[in-house]
Amino acid sequence: MPVEANGQPARSDADGAAIRVAAAGDVHCSEANREQTAAAFAEIDGTVGLILLAGDLTTHGEPDQAAVLADACRPLETPVVAVLGNHDWHADRRDELVGVLEDAGVCVLDPGHTIVRVDGIEVGVVGAKGYVGGFPGSHIPDFGEPSTRALYAEAGREVDAIEDGLRAIAACPLRIVVMHYAPTAETLKGEPESIWAFLGTDRLAAPLVAHQPDLVVHGHAHAGTFEGRVASVPVFNVSVPVMRRDFWTFELTCARPRTSAIH
Ligand SMILES: [Fe+2]
Ligand SMILES: [Fe+2]
Numbered sequence: 598m599p600v601e602a603n604g605q606p607a608r609s610d611a612d613g614a615a616i617r618v619a620a621a622g623d624v625h626c627s628e629a630n631r632e633q634t635a636a637a638f639a640e641i642d643g644t645v646g647l648i649l650l651a652g653d654l655t656t657h658g659e660p661d662q663a664a665v666l667a668d669a670c671r672p673l674e675t676p677v678v679a680v681l682g683n684h685d686w687h688a689d690r691r692d693e694l695v696g697v698l699e700d701a702g703v704c705v706l707d708p709g710h711t712i713v714r715v716d717g718i719e720v721g722v723v724g725a726k727g728y729v730g731g732f733p734g735s736h737i738p739d740f741g742e743p744s745t746r747a748l749y750a751e752a753g754r755e756v757d758a759i760e761d762g763l764r765a766i767a768a769c770p771l772r773i774v775v776m777h778y779a780p781t782a783e784t785l786k787g788e789p790e791s792i793w794a795f796l797g798t799d800r801l802a803a804p805l806v807a808h809q810p811d812l813v814v815h816g817h818a819h820a821g822t823f824e825g826r827v828a829s830v831p832v833f834n835v836s837v838p839v840m841r842r843d844f845w846t847f848e849l850t851c852a853r854p855r856t857s858a859i860h
Contacts, residue, residue: 613851616715617644619675619844620835622651622777622816625684626665629656637843638669645846646715648675650703651816651835652682652726652777660693667701676713678704680724682777682817706775708758710765718851720773721766725759727778727815728752730798737794756800763808770851772810777817780805783825784834785818802827811849 619641626634641648655662663685670677685694695705704711706724713720730737730752739749759774766772779785779797788796796818805813805827813830819838823845826832835845 614716614718615848615850616646616718616720616771618647618649618715618720618773618812618847618849619645620649620651620775620814620833620847621837621840621844622814622834623653623682623819623836623838624650624666625653625656626669627656627662628665631665631668634665635669638673641844641846642673642675645675645844647713647720647722648673648677648844649722649773649775649814649835650677650679651775651814652680653684653816654679654681654698655685655694658685658688658690658694660690660697663694663697667697667703670698670703671701673702676704677702678706678711678713678722678724678775680775680777681705681707681726683726706762708755708762710762712766712769718771719769720771720849721769722773722775723759723762723766723810724775725755725762727759727776727780727797727801728755729778729795730800731794732782732797732799735794736798752798752800756803759801760804760807763804763810767808771849772808772812773849774805774810774813776801776813776815779815779818779821779832779834780813781825781827781832784815784821784823784832786822787820787839788818796821805830805832812847 708725710723780801813832816836
């Protein structure tokens with residue numbers, strides 16, 4: 598169960614070990630925020646066991662914009678796991694952008710999963726960009742023009758990737774999902790309802806309901822709401838403009854600390 602840590606040290610009590618995870622979305626790096634980005638990452642480094650970035654890492658997807666984030670992440674001792682956002686695709690230089698980040702040690706899940714050992718606990722992280730698609734009453738249908746059906750199919754591939762990732766990390770004592778688009782409308786409140794279909798889709802919620810990860814974070818909805826839920830799964834919109842801070846720190850308590858058979 599994640600709890601806002603508010604800068605307090607992680608607890609370790611009868612309920613099990615606790616780890617601290619920092620998350621942020623929509624950092625939108627470019628030369629214009631180089632100093633601010635470097636300072637924010639340097640400040641959070643070492644205070645948490647893991648840093649999660651929920652997409653829109655750059656302003657327009659240019660590799661030199663990714664280099665600003667890469668330069669901020671390269672000296673960190675804390676592992677960084679990221680997904681891409683729509684802005685990171687705009688220049689259509691996805692592979693170059695990912696290469697720049699990976700060269701700095703950032704784990705980019707586009708989509709995929711990884712297992713990070715934090716304070717002796719195996720933390721499984723599933724990452725996917727997600728995609729548009731809408732919510733009850735505004736779903737983009739799998740019908741009609743090939744371009745509409747292709748869009749529907751692309752969202753379906755993201756859903757399948759999250760499902761596959763959650764299966765792969767099923768044995769991890771702590772499981773986190775990072776995406777860019779929203780899996781629930783609860784965290785979109787504040788955005789005009791007329792654009793919700795472009796901010797996410799509840800199709801992304803299906804694997805969350807099925808596998809019940811401990812924490813889900815997303816970004817993209819800059820004017821949305823911080824906290825929501827899919828069934829009993831806590832979902833947070835960690836978009837920087839929503840949080841009004843560089844990172845949010847979550848404390849995750851592991852009821853029964855153990856290691857998984859997956860390495
Ligand atoms: Fe954004
Ligand atoms: Fe976005």
